[in-house]
Amino acid sequence: MEAYPIEVQPHWSRRIGAKSLAVSASGDYLFLEETDLLALREGRVSELPLGLQAKLKARQFTKAVTALGSESLLLSRQAARHGTLHEGPSLHIVVPTLQCAHSCQYCQVSRSLLDTGHTITKEDLLSVCESIFQSNARALTVEFQGGDPLLRFDLVKAAIIRIKELNRVHQRSIRFVIASTLHQLDKEICAFLREHHVLLSTSIDGPSSLHNRNRPVPGRDAYERTVRGIGLAREYLGFDAVSALMTTTKASLSFPEAIVDEYVNLGFEDIFLRPLSTYGFAKRNQALLGYEVIEFQQFYAKAFSRIIYWNKRGVPLREVYASIILNKILSPFDTGYVDLQSPTGAGQSVLVYNYDGYVYPSDEARMLAETGDVSLRLGKIGTPMSVLQKSVVQQALISSSLVAEMPDCHACAYQNFCAPNPIDAQAQFGRMDAPPASTEHCQRHIWLFDFFFQRIQQADPEMLDLFHAWAQPVKEARRLCDV
Ligand code: SF4
Known part of the structure; x- marks a missing residue:
């Protein structure tokens, strides 16, 4: 035949x-x-x-x-x-300060407003502005994280102005994003953000009662102030200039539908159902805030059904985790989600310039440093990017994230879509090369891939169209910024 x-x-x-x-x-x-x-x-x-x-x-x-x-x-x-890995770091996260008005129990890093010690020096900040251009990537995203970067808007402003000055020579395409509670946002800040086309990312954990419980501030009005900030940003910068994401706490588990409905009510078209991070302070609070993997899975499945419910009624709402997984499954082109790249995108497509004067390979790595584990530092701010890339830590990150080198992954049906996460392994077991199958990262992603392959198998043509639409790259403003 x-x-x-x-x-x-x-x-x-x-x-x-x-x-x-x-x-x-x-x-x-x-x-x-x-x-x-x-x-x-x-x-x-x-x-x-x-x-x-x-x-x-x-x-x-x-x-x-x-x-x-x-x-x-x-x-x-x-x-x-794997196309995104060859361009060099394209996402440059700058942490000007850890100061924040919130005292969220699950937050890994924030410090009180009185704590001025956790702020980047002007010298380091200016050095970062030069360093980002050592990347070969044509398109760069510079993202300010904290703490709350708007509490030190003077530093954010200085960095944006300096980077734009330098870019007159370098001629890159640069996108700026600030991850903030938006409590400090005012018309003056908006005018600057508008002039420089800066996008905003914030956190909404759900309805007012849940958000305010998760994110305490002295007036217990964190939700109301963030929603006010969203309104201001939309008015001055445009409706799509602000995105939001949520963190799933133990308290969130009972409200999957209400959380989704909140995003619909606020007019967002993306929602990112993120599990609680195991890093840093959140890890210390595991007994109080933590939950089993299965509890998150049940929460996710219910929230996902609610999202589909809204889409079937003509209300567009995309779940970002679904988008990442479906992009892996349905698209021949990878959007470059760092945690699922082999070798890892941490340090190769992302660099974090921290207030403490060091460069880290990812946001999670700098959070881990706040718990005392500074083993993932790539080098000091100002170290040439080529030296950072050749550092012992970067080489270990690469070798610990190679699917072909990890027996668990080498036998796994999802090895073409997934990869071990050495930073997760370091956080969980104190070593980057812990067997992937023992990590929470692996267990979560096996479940997610199973979940979406089941949905694809059962999907009617209309649902498959929706999944293909979700598999397109997530808009930059709606990326994965922590606040
Ligand atoms: S699901 Fe687990 S075993 Fe499979 S590729 Fe990902 S990390 Fe490796």
Whole structure:
């Protein structure tokens, strides 16, 4: 039946519902009957229906032994999935201060308004402005995190002005984002942000009662003040200039629908259902705030159903985690979500310039430093980027995030979409190369990939269209900024 001898290519499988999910080395997938999977595995492809044989070939499960182009096609498909790593760091997170008016129990890093010691020096700040241009990336995002950066708007302003001055020579495309509670936002700040096209990211944990419980401030009006800030930002900067995300605390678990409805009421088109981070102060408060992985999964599933409910009624709302996972599954082009890249994007596509004078490979790494574990420092601010990239820490991050080197991942059906997270492993076990399957990162993502493959398997054409739309890159303003 075959014109040429067929060779079976590497592939991995996993049971999803009534069928077996098979994933090829290019990241293409098929849902197969168990008997068809067995035939593929045993090289009895010619026994399969012609239509299925064609699909297997198109999705890189098989190739004609003489097909010279197959190898390069596979390599180019794999390269497209890792394209963002070759550009150099494109996301530069600057932490001007840890000062914040909130005293959230789950916050990893913030310090009181009186604590002026946790603020970057002017010298380091100006050095950062120069350093970001050492990246080869054409498009750079400079994101200010805290604490609350608007409490030191003088520093944020100075950095934006200096970077724009330097960019007259460098001619990059630069996008600025500030992650803030927005409590300090006023018309004067808005005028500057508008002039320099700065985007805002904030936190909304849910309805007023939940948000104010999660995020205490002296007047117990954190929600009201953030919502006022959102209104001001929309008025002066445009409706889409501000995005929001939430953190799932123990208190949030009972309100999946109310949280989703809150985002609809506030007119957001994206919601990011984030589990509680295991880093830093949040880890110390685990007994008070923590919950089991299964509790988050149940919460996520209910919230996801509510999001679908709204979409079916014509209200567009995208869940950002879903968008990341669906991008991995449905799109040939990777959006570059750092935590799921192999080798890791931490330090390679992201750099964090912290108030303490050091450069870290990710936001989580600088949070870990606040608990006393400074082992992920890449070097001091001002160290050439090429030196940071060659540092012992960066090399360890890379070697601990290679799917091919980790037995757990090498056997995993999701290895083309996922990767071990060495920073999570360091936070959980004190070593970057802890077996991936033992990490919370791995358990969460196996569940998420299972969840979305189940949804894809069951989806009608309308739902598949929605999933493909969600698989498009998340808008920059709606990225993943912590506040
Ligand atoms: S981290 Fe876990 S889910 Fe991800 S590829 Fe490795 S084994 Fe698979």
